[in-house]
Amino acid sequence: MNFDMTEDRQMLSETLSRFLADRCDWETRNRVAYTAPYTDAGRWLALAGLGIPGALVPEEHGGFGGTGFDISVVFEALGRALCPEPFLPTLLASRVLGAVGKDQTGLVDGSIRYAVGISEIDAPYDLGGMITCARANGAGFSLSGRKTAVYGAQVADRLLIAALLGGKPAVFEVDPRAAGITPYGMIDGGGAAEVLLDETPAVLLARDAGALLNSVIRAGRLALCAEAVGAMQFAYELLLDYLKTRRQFGVAIGSFQALQHRTVDLLTEIEQARSITIAAADALDGPDGDLKAAMAKNLIGRAARLVAEETIQMSGGIGMTWEYAGSHYSKRLVMIDHQLGDTDHCLEEVMQSYAA
Amino acid sequence: MDLRFTQQELAFQQEVRDFLNASLPEHICAAVRSGAELPRTVLQEWHEILGRKGWLGTTWPKEYGGPGWTPVERYLFDVECNRACAPRIVPFGPSMLGPVIQNFGTQEQKDSILPRILSGEDWWAQGYSEPGAGSDLASLKTRAERDGDHYVVNGQKTWTTLGQHANKIFCLVRTKKEGKPQEGISFLMMDIPSQGLEVRPIRLIEGGYEVNEVFLDNVRVPVSNLVGEENKGWTIAKFLLSHERTNIAGVGISMHALEEVKSLARRMIRKGKPLIEDPLFAARIARVEIDLEAMKTTNLRMLYQAQKQGHPGPETSILKIKGTQVNQELRDLARRALGPVAAPFPGTITEANLMFGPPNSEANAATYFNNRKTSIFGGSNEIQRNILTKAMLGL
Numbered sequence: 001m002n003f004d005m006t007e008d009r010q011m012l013s014e015t016l017s018r019f020l021a022d023r024c025d026w027e028t029r030n031r032v033a034y035t036a037p038y039t040d041a042g043r044w045l046a047l048a049g050l051g052i053p054g055a056l057v058p059e060e061h062g063g064f065g066g067t068g069f070d071i072s073v074v075f076e077a078l079g080r081a082l083c084p085e086p087f088l089p090t091l092l093a094s095r096v097l098g099a100v101g102k103d104q105t106g107l108v109d110g111s112i113r114y115a116v117g118i119s120e121i122d123a124p125y126d127l128g129g130m131i132t133c134a135r136a137n138g139a140g141f142s143l144s145g146r147k148t149a150v151y152g153a154q155v156a157d158r159l160l161i162a163a164l165l166g167g168k169p170a171v172f173e174v175d176p177r178a179a180g181i182t183p184y185g186m187i188d189g190g191g192a193a194e195v196l197l198d199e200t201p202a203v204l205l206a207r208d209a210g211a212l213l214n215s216v217i218r219a220g221r222l223a224l225c226a227e228a229v230g231a232m233q234f235a236y237e238l239l240l241d242y243l244k245t246r247r248q249f250g251v252a253i254g255s256f257q258a259l260q261h262r263t264v265d266l267l268t269e270i271e272q273a274r275s276i277t278i279a280a281a282d283a284l285d286g287p288d289g290d291l292k293a294a295m296a297k298n299l300i301g302r303a304a305r306l307v308a309e310e311t312i313q314m315s316g317g318i319g320m321t322w323e324y325a326g327s328h329y330s331k332r333l334v335m336i337d338h339q340l341g342d343t344d345h346c347l348e349e350v351m352q353s354y355a356a
Numbered sequence: 357m358d359l360r361f362t363q364q365e366l367a368f369q370q371e372v373r374d375f376l377n378a379s380l381p382e383h384i385c386a387a388v389r390s391g392a393e394l395p396r397t398v399l400q401e402w403h404e405i406l407g408r409k410g411w412l413g414t415t416w417p418k419e420y421g422g423p424g425w426t427p428v429e430r431y432l433f434d435v436e437c438n439r440a441c442a443p444r445i446v447p448f449g450p451s452m453l454g455p456v457i458q459n460f461g462t463q464e465q466k467d468s469i470l471p472r473i474l475s476g477e478d479w480w481a482q483g484y485s486e487p488g489a490g491s492d493l494a495s496l497k498t499r500a501e502r503d504g505d506h507y508v509v510n511g512q513k514t515w516t517t518l519g520q521h522a523n524k525i526f527c528l529v530r531t532k533k534e535g536k537p538q539e540g541i542s543f544l545m546m547d548i549p550s551q552g553l554e555v556r557p558i559r560l561i562e563g564g565y566e567v568n569e570v571f572l573d574n575v576r577v578p579v580s581n582l583v584g585e586e587n588k589g590w591t592i593a594k595f596l597l598s599h600e601r602t603n604i605a606g607v608g609i610s611m612h613a614l615e616e617v618k619s620l621a622r623r624m625i626r627k628g629k630p631l632i633e634d635p636l637f638a639a640r641i642a643r644v645e646i647d648l649e650a651m652k653t654t655n656l657r658m659l660y661q662a663q664k665q666g667h668p669g670p671e672t673s674i675l676k677i678k679g680t681q682v683n684q685e686l687r688d689l690a691r692r693a694l695g696p697v698a699a700p701f702p703g704t705i706t707e708a709n710l711m712f713g714p715p716n717s718e719a720n721a722a723t724y725f726n727n728r729k730t731s732i733f734g735g736s737n738e739i740q741r742n743i744l745t746k747a748m749l750g751l
Contacts, residue, residue, distance in 0.1 A: 001365070001428065002358045003660045069357050240749060254751040257742075263749055264741040268674050275653035276646070282359045295646045350642040354618070354632050 003278070009073045012055055016074065019050055020081035026325055029189070033084040033328075036183065037155050038191025044085055048110025056091045061098045062108050068281030071219060072226035079230025082332055084190035086152030088339075091223050092116035095216040096160050096171055100205045106157075115156035115176075117147030117195050118213065118340075124148070125341040127213055132197060133164040134172060134204070141165070141204055143172060143197040151339070153193035154183035161195070161202065162213055171209045172202035188331035215285070218293035220340045222284055225277045225293075225300045228336050232270045232307045235329040239263065239311045242318070242326075259314055266310055269303040276300070294341070294349040301336075301343030308333035359656070361428070369432045376440040379405055385441040391719030392702065393564050394443055396479075396521040402443045403450075403476035412474055413450045420458050420466070421474050427659040427668075431603065438608035446518060449473040449480035452596050453526055456543070460584040460592055469545075481548070483513035483527030483570055484593070491739050493528070494537040494590065498572060500529040500544055502579070507531075507544060509575040515733070519555050519568035523548050527572075528593055531586050543589035545581040552576075560729075562722035563701070597735065604672055605655045605679035606730075610648050613686040617641060620693040623714050631693055640692075644685045651678050670747030673740035680731040687724040694720055 005013070023043050032040045047053075055070050057063025065071075071091060078087060090107060093114030097104050106112030123129030132145025143163050153159060159174040180196030206212050243254030243263065253259060280296035283289050308330035312319035319326055337343055361369070380402075387398050406412040414430050416422020425433065437444075445451065450473055457469050472478040489496040498511025509529055519525065525546050532540030546553065552573040557565045584592050618641065621632035631637050655675060662668040691698045697713035698721040705718075731737045745751050 001361055001656060001660060003657050005357065240751075243749075243751060252751075254749075257745075260745040260749065260751055261738065261741040263751070264677075264744045267744065267748060268678055271654055271671070271674055272647065272650040272678060275657060276650035278357065278657070279359065279649060279653045282357065292649075295649055298643070299646050299650055347639055347642050347646075348635075350646060351635065351638040354638055354641070 005069075005073065009069060012051075012070075013073050013077050015050060016047075016052060016077040017080065019047065020077065020083055024081045024083045029082055029084065030328065033082075033189030034185060036185065036191065038185050038189070039085055039152075039155055041155075044113075045110050047085060047087075048108070052087065053090050053094070053110060054108045056087070057094045057104055057108055058098065061094070062104050063094070066094070066098075068222060068284030071223050071284070072229075072277060072281040075223040075226035076230035079227035079332075080234045082189070082231060082234075082328060086113075086115070086155070086190065088220060088223055088227075089113075089115045089150075089152035089156070092118075092216050092220050093158075093160055095219050096205065096212065099212045099215070100171075102205070112157045113152065113155055114158050114160060115150050115153035115193075115195075116216065117150040117153065117159060117161045118217070119148050119150070120146065121148045124338075125345045127162070127169045127210060130162065130164055130169060132161070134170060134202065135199075137199075137201070141172060141202045142199045143174065143202045144199055145197050147195040147197070149192045149338075150195050151190070151192045153181060153195055154191040159195060160205065161197070162209070163197075163202075165204070165207060168208050169210050169213055170204060171206045171212065173205055174200055174202045186335065188335040189328065214290055217340055218290050219284065221293040221297045221346075222277070222280050224336050224339055225273070225280060225296045228300045228304045228333060229270070229274050229277050231329050231332055231336075232266075232273060232304060235307055235311050235326055235333065236263075236266055236270055238326045238329070239266070239314060242315050246316075246318075253314075262310055262314065266307050269306055273300050273303040291350065291353055294346040297341050298343050298346040298350065301346065304333040304336055305343075359653070361432075365428055365432060368429050369436060372433050372436040373440075375409065375411075376436060376442060379409070380440055380442050381405075384443060388441040388443050389716045391716055391723050393566065396518075399443055399446055399521070400476060400479075403445070406445065407474050407476045410474075412445065412476065413454050414445070415451060416454055416458070416474075420454070420470055422454075427662050428656075431607070431655070431659055434603045435608040435611060438612040441612075444609075446479070448482050448517070448522075448526075449478060449524075452482065453480050453545075456526075456583060456592055456596055459595065460543075464580070465583065478524050479518075479522045481516050481519040481522035481525040481568075481570075483516055483525050485515045486512055487514055491736055493593070494541065496528055496530060496541065498527065498529050499533075500531050500542060500577070502531075503576075505579050506576045507579060507582075509544070509546070509572045509577055511572050513570040513572070514558070514567075516555070516568045516570050517566060519548075519570060520557060520565065522555075525553075525570065526583070527570075528589050531589075538590040540587055541589040541593070542586050543583040543592045544577055545583065546575060546577050550575050550577070560726065562725040564722070564726065566726070598668065598672075604734075605651055605675035606683050607648075607652055607655050607679070610651075610679070610683050610686055613683065613690065614641075614645060614648060617686055617689045617693060620690060620714060620717070624693050624695065624697075626695075637689075637693070640689055644682060644689065647678070647685075648682050651675070651682055654678065670743055673735075673743045673747075676734065676740045677731075677737050680737060683730055684727055687720075687727045691721045691724040 054063040055065040055074050058066035134141045159176050161172050161174050179200050182194040185191050246253050276296040276299045280292040283292040312330050318324050413422040418424040454473050486496050500507040500509045529544050531542040552575040554571040556569045558567050622630050624631040702718050
């Protein structure tokens with residue numbers, strides 16, 4: 001048993017955090033996060049230069065990481081800085097490309113940007129309700145349907161799309177220029193797009209891809225959990241700072257037990273969130289990978305909302321303002337629950353382990 | 357990062373399993389499984405079995421006849437004991453007084469007291485709280501006044517767990533009235549029975565007798581029964597409260613309780629189907645299972661830290677808070693799973709052969725009520741939050 005980070009990951013974390021402190025400072029973050037295209041091309045390439053996409057890709061596919069703990073260390077640092085650059089789609093795409101043995105050079109060096117479309121309006125988190133479908137079309141395939149809230153699709157060079165083929169989920173590559181892309185910004189910063197597919201030409205990457213998509217989703221869940229841990233930790237530190245400096249009734253408001261005990265409860269839940277994320281990272285590609293990722297995403301959904309709402313409440317009116325960094329953390333922490341399976345959906349997946 | 361146990365730890369776990377298989381008598385397991393209060397004889401028998409194996413003082417170093425376990429080994433021992441339905445070790449002698457004597461006692465005290473704890477010969481009780489000193493323990497009023505070679509003790513202690521079985525008690529007493537309240541407290545050991553010492557049971561919410569009041573009326577205690585220096589008892593009290601925190605999360609007991617809840621929910625029928633297939637109930641189980649899963653890792657993280665630093669830090673208060681929340685939620689689910697079967701007062705079903713509910717279900721509601729204590733004793737969860745506020749939040 002060992003809970004220390006390896007030296008390599010420690011270095012990666014420090015390098016990334018230093019870079020973000022410099023290039024994703026508060027004003028820059030908000031300007032990029034809330035202005036189309038919701039990403040900064042120069043910063044993206046600089047991050048790729050630091051090896052951040054490479055850390056998400058296993059060695060045999062041209063990267064130098066790709067394990068659960070590589071993913072969590074990267075996303076925790078991104079979450080702490082509330083960085084809106086779309087690394088989640090990079091991770092999801094890498095899992096797809098790795099599984100089908102496609103070259104990832106462009107993904108690793110940042111020159112090719114991917115987005116992965118799985119969610120649909122009526123099937124946001126489950127593959128079972130998917131209706132986007134593929135049709136054989138001469139030598140290739142064409143896709144029809146609509147993929148919703150495809151993160152990173154506003155700037156993607158390539159789309160990886162889940163669609164039904166013969167009644168089973170399959171994965172296709174689509175040229176975004178051939179699809180209808182409606183880009184938008186997100187309430188918590190960053191961007192996505194609706195992807196409208198109408199007899200859109202597509203290249204089949206994987207048939208019968210239920211298991212593959214599950215492995216993509218569980219890695220994505222782990223990443224979101226780690227991002228939330230980083231964001232929660234920072235929001236908590238901001239709150240502590242506020243409790244020590246804000247004075248009312250002639251004293252620092254942190255001297256009030258009504259606030260102290262609630263802050264301790266946040267600390268407790270953040271530690272629990274960190275623990276379940278470690279457990280999910282450890283289990284990622286083992287037999288319990290899906291279960292632990294679902295457990296983690298459920299607990300994170302609960303903890304992140306608590307931290308978001310309580311930090312707003314305890315920061316009073318300031319917590320409600322756009323000016324205050326904490327408000328943007330609160331938004332991200334709440335909205336993470338809307339990606340790749342919310343609290344209830346993940347709880348249900350855990351409940352399914354009770355069947356039989 | 358590596359969450360696996362080492363080969364050595366796994367071998368240790370196997371050794372504990374083998375021991376429990378071979379040495380834990382079936383009638384003791386059955387008594388534990390029933391959920392009813394355990395009689396002294398059962399607890400005593402188990403203490404003696406552990407004592408013979410050298411495993412009763414789980415925190416004791418080898419030099420004092422303990423097993424010299426690491427925090428992780430103690431954790432594994434706890435988990436395996438719960439899995440096997442072994443009784444808990446009554447902590448007052450082995451886990452509390454033992455380490456106190458090792459750290460603060462005279463050689464004579466070590467020689468006379470420690471072996472009798474390990475053999476199970478002495479049964480210790482704790483006299484800390486008073487009617488007017490609960491969370492504010494330092495305000496305690498029981499006084500001990502010097503009279504030659506003796507202290508004369510007057511006052512009242514309360515919440516003395518299993519004091520009815522004890523032949524010894526250690527108490528915090530006031531030996532000085534001036535100065536800060538913490539600076540006038542001493543740590544004193546007494547015999548039961550003693551002239552002027554009376555133990556009276558307190559009946560608890562579920563009807564059981566687990567705790568007692570102890571009245572002290574001019575009890576004469578030899579000065580040699582003082583542990584450490586006079587007026588330095590508060591240091592010992594704090595040491596004692598923070599010392600044995602390896603199992604404060606109660607992971608072992610909660611893991612076992614979760615299995616019990618699942619097994620009950622598979623057995624009980626609602627709307628023609630096993631209760632575990634009811635989505636509302638299954639959701640409750642899943643939520644607490646997830647919290648427990650996270651707590652297992654939180655616990656291991658903190659054990660790892662304690663092992664590295666040589667002592668547990670203030671963050672163990674997190675384990676107390678979360679551990680009791682998880683445990684109480686599981687007790688709630690077990691009670692709820694039984695529906696009306698949980699409602700009868702244990703002992704009032706007189707027809708001996710009437711199998712009213714599943715085996716061992718009779719005590720479930722009582723256990724639920726009894727376990728409300730866990731967030732109150734050992735420093736209430738509010739006190740734990742105060743500790744964390746100071747130590748971790750810096751507020």
